[in-house]
Amino acid sequence: MGVLAAQTSSGSSLEGVASAGRALILLSAFRKGDEAVSLAELTARTGLVKTTIMRLGISLEEHGYLIRGADGSYRLGAELFRLGSIYQQAFRAEAFVMPALEKLVAETGESASFYVCSDEQRLCLYRVDSPHRLRLHVRQGDKLPMDSSAIAQVLRIFGTPGQSAPKAATKVPIYTGGERDPHVAGMATPVFGPGEGFAGALCLTGPVTRFTREAAKRASPILVNVAADLTRSLGGVLPSR
Template sequence: MAENGKRRPALEGVASAERALTLLSAFRKGDRALSLAELADRTGLVKSTIMRLAISLEEHGYLAREDDGAYRLDAEVLRLGTIYTQSFRLGAHVMPVLEELVARTGETAAFYIRRGEQRLCLYRVDSPHLLRMHVRVGDALPLDNSAIAQVLRAFAQRPLPGYVATLDLPIVTMGATDPHTGAMAAPVFGPGDKLAGALALSAPVIRWTAEAQAAVRPILAEAAAALTRRIGGEMPERPLVAAE
């Protein structure tokens, strides 16, 4: 038995596995197939290394090679993505909340999570209006100064930073990501007061007058609190912020 206080030795990743994952991550939304030169440019790997990695990835169904020599993602990637989607039960709780928000406000509702220095749109229900911001599920946007990004940055930290006590929730920003679009966001928490994501509404700035914002803000705040309860979380008390 290991002695109390004895630390495990630090472990390092496997370089070849990291290179293979880098190769798969080179594919972006909209790509059908990438040439060897494009893969080398995006990954920084030499072509001979890419070709060796591609052989193994082809054998396991992650890549397929086209007749012209270009590479595309293969069925194993879809299989794993489907398993992930089916196992991610958060959607069963989030989607009804988004649908209700759209029904009550007439604006687009979405749920974002933080992925590194990006915000990922995990779920979304579009406004019935033709004029709306066109973000799709799976789109990753920067952690800019938008209301959504501010929520993901501030409430992911523990203890909460001191400035959180001064935030007027839900946070509202106009034109932070797109000059014609406004966003409104509130945090949603899971078990252990851990941030689950940001519940957000977006609308063209021409529709979000001061009166419209005032009407929508309590609806979004109520929805964020309800979703927090549904997924087993609890809204943290503001006094839990770190001392400045």
């Protein structure tokens, strides 16, 4: 009897895990822009049968994760908004950005920074300096003009609402030399946050005598890969091109 009870308990646990997995699949089926999604559409997106979705929907609705409309369609509930707010408060971008910058410096030898737009200027939010004595001296918190530098171009193109056409046509990373300072070169690429929301510009900078176009070409795949990893860490999605 004890063995039978243990087997029954184990089976129930496995079924509970499977049910939880199906519930998460159902919640993950909702996409940006969805208001209410029909039962047929959820079936197509998840591969779950309608009866399973309806059964899961009852439990999720009881706990505030889903709301079922009079027409049988579903939309996300307020409990997800509450959890999202808690996540945002607990989330610290620095914990992900700084290791990315340190990796860039270790692999390229040039200074790495993360910029965002602020009051029509570009703000150096995070930075790790190059080990070389000859380097650009910019500190975290410094604001610079939105000029023609690679950093400013990325911020302007990807951070400006309604610029979908230029975004699609822009080849990144962008490299410039001597745009703001005749002695400084830079290369930048966008990083994205949740969904396809623009988070900021990830960049490398160095003296034009060392960070030449050829040197930037060698560093380009490193910058792109680190930016992609950082985008995923921030919960973002790389835009389809």
